[in-house]
Amino acid sequence: RRSYSITLLPGDGIGPEVVSVAKDVLSLVGSLQGIEFRFREVPVGGAALDSTGVPLPDETLAAAKESDAVLLGAIGGYKWDANEKHLKPETGLLQLRAGLGVFANLRPATVLPQLVDSSTLKKEVAEGVDIMVVRELTGGIYFGKPRGFGSNDRGEDIGFNTEVYSASEIDRIARVAFEVARKRHGKLCSVDKANVLEASMLWRKRVNGLASEFPDVELSHMYVDNAAMQLIRNPKQFDTIVTNNIFGDILSDEASMLTGSIGMLPSASIGDLGPGLFEPIHGSAPDIAGQDKANPLATVLSAAMLLRYGLGEEEAAKRIEAAVINTLNRGFRTGDIFSGGTTLVGCKQMGEEVLRSV
Amino acid sequence: RRSYSITLLPGDGIGPEVVSVAKDVLSLVGSLQGIEFRFREVPVGGAALDSTGVPLPDETLAAAKESDAVLLGAIGGYKWDANEKHLKPETGLLQLRAGLGVFANLRPATVLPQLVDSSTLKKEVAEGVDIMVVRELTGGIYFGKPRGFGSNDRGEDIGFNTEVYSASEIDRIARVAFEVARKRHGKLCSVDKANVLEASMLWRKRVNGLASEFPDVELSHMYVDNAAMQLIRNPKQFDTIVTNNIFGDILSDEASMLTGSIGMLPSASIGDLGPGLFEPIHGSAPDIAGQDKANPLATVLSAAMLLRYGLGEEEAAKRIEAAVINTLNRGFRTGDIFSGGTTLVGCKQMGEEVLRSV
Ligand SMILES: CC(C)[C@H](C(=O)O)[C@@H](O)C(=O)O
Ligand SMILES: CC(C)[C@H](C(=O)O)[C@@H](O)C(=O)O
Numbered sequence: 001r002r003s004y005s006i007t008l009l010p011g012d013g014i015g016p017e018v019v020s021v022a023k024d025v026l027s028l029v030g031s032l033q034g035i036e037f038r039f040r041e042v043p044v045g046g047a048a049l050d051s052t053g054v055p056l057p058d059e060t061l062a063a064a065k066e067s068d069a070v071l072l073g074a075i076g077g078y079k080w081d082a083n084e085k086h087l088k089p090e091t092g093l094l095q096l097r098a099g100l101g102v103f104a105n106l107r108p109a110t111v112l113p114q115l116v117d118s119s120t121l122k123k124e125v126a127e128g129v130d131i132m133v134v135r136e137l138t139g140g141i142y143f144g145k146p147r148g149f150g151s152n153d154r155g156e157d158i159g160f161n162t163e164v165y166s167a168s169e170i171d172r173i174a175r176v177a178f179e180v181a182r183k184r185h186g187k188l189c190s191v192d193k194a195n196v197l198e199a200s201m202l203w204r205k206r207v208n209g210l211a212s213e214f215p216d217v218e219l220s221h222m223y224v225d226n227a228a229m230q231l232i233r234n235p236k237q238f239d240t241i242v243t244n245n246i247f248g249d250i251l252s253d254e255a256s257m258l259t260g261s262i263g264m265l266p267s268a269s270i271g272d273l274g275p276g277l278f279e280p281i282h283g284s285a286p287d288i289a290g291q292d293k294a295n296p297l298a299t300v301l302s303a304a305m306l307l308r309y310g311l312g313e314e315e316a317a318k319r320i321e322a323a324v325i326n327t328l329n330r331g332f333r334t335g336d337i338f339s340g341g342t343t344l345v346g347c348k349q350m351g352e353e354v355l356r357s358v
Numbered sequence: 359r360r361s362y363s364i365t366l367l368p369g370d371g372i373g374p375e376v377v378s379v380a381k382d383v384l385s386l387v388g389s390l391q392g393i394e395f396r397f398r399e400v401p402v403g404g405a406a407l408d409s410t411g412v413p414l415p416d417e418t419l420a421a422a423k424e425s426d427a428v429l430l431g432a433i434g435g436y437k438w439d440a441n442e443k444h445l446k447p448e449t450g451l452l453q454l455r456a457g458l459g460v461f462a463n464l465r466p467a468t469v470l471p472q473l474v475d476s477s478t479l480k481k482e483v484a485e486g487v488d489i490m491v492v493r494e495l496t497g498g499i500y501f502g503k504p505r506g507f508g509s510n511d512r513g514e515d516i517g518f519n520t521e522v523y524s525a526s527e528i529d530r531i532a533r534v535a536f537e538v539a540r541k542r543h544g545k546l547c548s549v550d551k552a553n554v555l556e557a558s559m560l561w562r563k564r565v566n567g568l569a570s571e572f573p574d575v576e577l578s579h580m581y582v583d584n585a586a587m588q589l590i591r592n593p594k595q596f597d598t599i600v601t602n603n604i605f606g607d608i609l610s611d612e613a614s615m616l617t618g619s620i621g622m623l624p625s626a627s628i629g630d631l632g633p634g635l636f637e638p639i640h641g642s643a644p645d646i647a648g649q650d651k652a653n654p655l656a657t658v659l660s661a662a663m664l665l666r667y668g669l670g671e672e673e674a675a676k677r678i679e680a681a682v683i684n685t686l687n688r689g690f691r692t693g694d695i696f697s698g699g700t701t702l703v704g705c706k707q708m709g710e711e712v713l714r715s716v
Contacts (some may be wrong), residue, residue, distance in 0.1 A: 085559070120479055120591060121480070121590075141499075147555075147556055149560065152524050157560060158523065158525070159523055159557040159561070160502070160520055160557055161555045161557050163499060163521060164516055164517070165516065165517055166514045166515065167514045168514055193607075195448045196452070198507055198517040199517040199518055201443070203517070224607070225607045225608050228586070228608045228611050228615070229611045229612060231612075232479075233478060234478075247608075249583045252583075253583040253584065253586050254590065254612065256587070257587040257588075257591055258590060260591075262587070
């Protein structure tokens with residue numbers, strides 16, 4: 001009987017509701033697959049600010065690091081929006097990523113046949129879209145130094161940040177992306193702005209340097225502005241995309257919106273050692289928090305990614321994914337993906353239907 | 359009789375073909391409106407590299423600066439793709455923007471009723487989209503220093519760039535954007551990443567600081583990742599967008615692809631003093647260069663922006679825009695916007711039809 005410790009970080013807004021559903025699903029699938037989960041719940045983000053004064057308490061990071069995998073709900077809300085930088089919920093999330101060393105963020109954008117009508121794209125453009133964005137998560141302009149405020153030679157206020165990548169930072173994310181592409185359809189598109197930025201020129205050079213180690217993967221390069229266009233013109237041309245932290249932030253959100261159902265999309269953030277961090281890509285949705293309206297499926301699917309990428313429990317992961325598909329096939333929909341002819345349910349009932357489908 | 363000097367920069371690929379059409383249209387409209395144009399053609403980009411060894415010869419910049427407005431075709435091509443940075447066609451374009459001091463890049467993304475089917479978005483999402491992206495063009499990470507290559511404390515190669523904005527750089531682009539929004543539908547959305555980047559925090563603070571000068575404009579703020587999503591989810595929520603150089607590069611291309619007809623979209627780059635730079639947003643399309651297949655309408659509409667924003671010749675600008683609409687209404691289409699029931703024409707004939715419609 002395998003046993004794993006899971007850190008639960010419900011966070012803010014709808015986070016607690018959706019994490020609670022995912023926890024129940026993990027427990028059931030675990031008991032059916034002979035896996036024991038030991039859960040420990042700790043605060044992060046706005047919830048941690050309110051209870052401890054900081055967005056990532058030392059105890060939270062320590063608990064996360066000691067565990068086998070971390071499942072996060074969502075962070076942030078109007079209440080803390082005006083906070084200074086070091087007291088923003090977002091800062092807690094960035095500290096958590098850095099603290100866990102999870103440099104590779106895997107964000108699938110898949111259009112499910114059941115939900116193709118949710119997309120704002122024409123059906124023939126949207127159907128079959130299945131993209132994996134591999135985003136560098138602990139480097140680049142998010143963490144580069146120097147950064148801050150100052151004044152220029154005319155005494156004016158300035159704000160500045162540094163986009164910087166080292167060879168090894170690029171190599172390790174590129175390797176993850178090549179491996180991911182190899183297990184998918186063997187196509188990797190590296191996105192950069194190498195016609196303008198030196199950081200991108202090094203990026204492209206290092207990615208090219210690894211290509212010979214992955215002869216079975218077809219590598220291409222695209223400028224970020226063109227990628228933003230091509231995702232809309234013909235998203236099916238993409239299989240796996242690898243890019244830096246800030247371009248990945250933008251493009252993975254763009255790709256996810258192509259599906260029209262961001263309430264369905266999970267993500268995995270992994271490093272070389274230590275536990276991975278798994279979370280839905282949607283935000284904390286403070287406007288519907290506590291109203292039993294949230295779609296828990298992105299978090300349930302994040303739990304599946306936790307099993308696959310975090311614990312190597314492929315069979316259990318597939319079981320969760322199949323249960324989600326089955327639930328959709330039985331016609332259950334939360335408000336964000338509801339359409340005529342289906343059955344509108346709340347967050348809790350959606351969770352119960354998934355349990356029934358396992 | 360008003361008289362203006364216009365610098366023509368045909369550039370590379372399809373550039374010469376489309377600029378030649380726009381020149382004829384300007385000449386005709388000028389003669390009908392009592393305006394004389396004196397044209398001077400000089401090389402830039404790959405064409406300049408081949409003939410002079412640099413992508414922006416001193417004579418080209420000098421000619422552009424002395425003139426009343428500059429019309430550019432397109433730059434770049436496979437031939438020069440592997441060049442070192444200072445010998446890239448793109449570098450010539452960046453030097454031209456900096457040399458002319460054109461800090462404000464206006465990029466409309468308008469879905470014309472005649473072309474709504476070209477969009478990959480559902481008709482009800484695409485129709486009526488009319489967005490103006492105001493992109494900062496001479497600052498930020500494109501030009502920030504320090505930049506380059508080096509090594510870190512572990513002796514590894516690094517590549518780095520600096521995202522930096524000063525208060526006055528932000529203020530001047532924000533003022534342009536407020537003015538543009540005021541003349542449109544009075545809504546301005548400023549896009550940044552102020553939850554992570556100091557450069558964005560200063561951006562947001564300065565933009566907010568100007569809001570009281572424009573009480574008739576409704577100002578909002580959006581994070582860049584969310585903006586990339588919202589453009590797809592519901593593009594009609596946007597009127598005018600203002601953002602920094604790199605986010606503007608990405609979002610304006612994304613917005614333009616929403617229309618499905620980037621062969622139709624012009625742009626204007628203007629500064630405080632001196633001539634503006636006007637160019638289609640599409641690239642040099644080397645694969646169809648010299649084959650009389652290019653769509654010249656984006657360059658023709660750029661000539662209209664040249665008249666409006668560069669010379670203050672509103673009536674002549676409107677005359678060109680009306681001629682383009684009339685040509686579309688008469689059913690003429692180049693290959694990029696062709697669909698059943700319309701008449702397929704080449705670049706030259708499209709030009710002739712516009713002349714006939716003036
Ligand atoms: C909340 C924010 C700091 C974060 C990011 O920019 O990485 C979010 O947008 C994401 O993509 O996870
Ligand atoms: C060619 C390139 C340098 C340029 C840019 O990034 O500004 C282009 O993408 C544009 O948007 O005009």
